[in-house]
Amino acid sequence: MTESPRLCLVEDDAIMRASLCQRFKLESIDCDCFIHAGEAVDALAQRDYAALISDIRLPDMSGEQLYARLLEAGQLPPPTIFITGYGTIDQAVRLLKLGASDYITKPFDLDDLLLKLREVSPSLFEDMHEGSAELGVSLVMRQLKNTLDRLAAHRVDLLITGESGVGKEYAARYFARRCNKGDAGPFIAINCAALPEDLLEAELFGHEKGAFTGATKSRRGMFEQASGGVLFLDEVGETSPRMQAKLLRTIQERVVQPIGSEQIIPVDVRLVYATNRDLKAMVDRGEFREDLYFRVNVAHVHIPPLRERKEDILWLTHRIVDNYFHQHKARRLILPLTERYLEAQPWPGNLRELANAVERACILSPQEVLGPREFGATGEESLPASEQLSLKEAMEHYEERLLRETLQHHEWRIAETAESIGISRKNLWEKMKRYGISQPE
Known part of the structure; x- marks a missing residue:
């Protein structure tokens, strides 16, 4: 190999x-x-x-x-x-x-x-492993990336499901980039749950001047604006029965009719749908049209929550910290103890909650080293009085813990431990003496 x-x-x-x-x-x-x-x-x-x-x-x-x-x-x-x-x-x-x-x-x-x-x-x-880390380092996210790459090569629409905050729009944007490789097609996103039905209809399909009160000029709808690119319909499960009927016709025939117009306009657009709801269960309850469900669910990918792909928690954390450094030129370092604390959290808000927590810690921390307390931890899981630690003290705490854990992992074999952390055996002995570390009897 x-x-x-x-x-x-x-x-x-x-x-x-x-x-x-x-x-x-x-x-x-x-x-x-x-x-x-x-x-x-x-x-x-x-x-x-x-x-x-x-x-x-x-x-x-x-x-x-x-x-x-x-x-x-x-x-x-x-x-x-x-x-x-x-x-x-x-x-x-x-x-x-x-x-x-x-x-x-x-x-x-x-x-x-x-x-x-x-x-x-x-x-x-060069990618030496299956899938690169554009969406995550966990196996499931690498496989998701490979699936999106394959789907992008075919003329199919896409349904993305997952809890709120798992990164459905981020995955949709990645899919759009792969679809538009070598092409400058637009990516247009709309949250179907954020607008009243009439306004959503006008935004999606467009309208003529005077079609309704307030329509002072004609406007192209998002289906037209996204022509040659991708239209992302977020929270598609929240649409009304009437809107579902209009979407079905547009998806089947790839045409739109602006409000107040007799003109039928063809549209050339890839559609990506997203929802945090179970559309099949909604169909069974009569809340979502079955024929629309079959149109929407041609190609389907599911993004699991962070609690089911813990490998991505630290990957995302360090990307956010790097982005903070890039924007503010202020360096932040995540301690191993902090990494374990972050991995142990359930993150019900998924990426959105994690990003907010990391950005808040970076902004509010008076020191470069971020301990668990910067993320709201209390008790034994936190560094003792971390808010009072100097940078030198925090690094010493980090170094001592790293040495102890690595020695235990290698069953106190000095040569293997020194090699794994990139120092000489002499240097390791000196550090063990400095911190009073000795093999337990």
């Missing part, structure tokens, strides 16, 4: 290293992290990496010395990007002359770093 391309990261700053590793994980990039340049040199001699990202200022040697070591050993270094501060830009320029691919200056946007990385090492971004 072909080994997946891997990235080698050398960064001694704990928060920067954690932030980068979190983002690379989101992008499904396999990454080996090192604190010392010497460890990275040894690793680079033992395996082929698709790319190297290294800070220039490191504890044991500079990035320039690291690169020189690789060249002296007769190795062809992988595509290399150096992270540099203002004081080391001259070194970065010298490294470019030696063969390095690029450099990026602090502070930098993670998206900018990923763009540079994609340019110098596209193999890292």
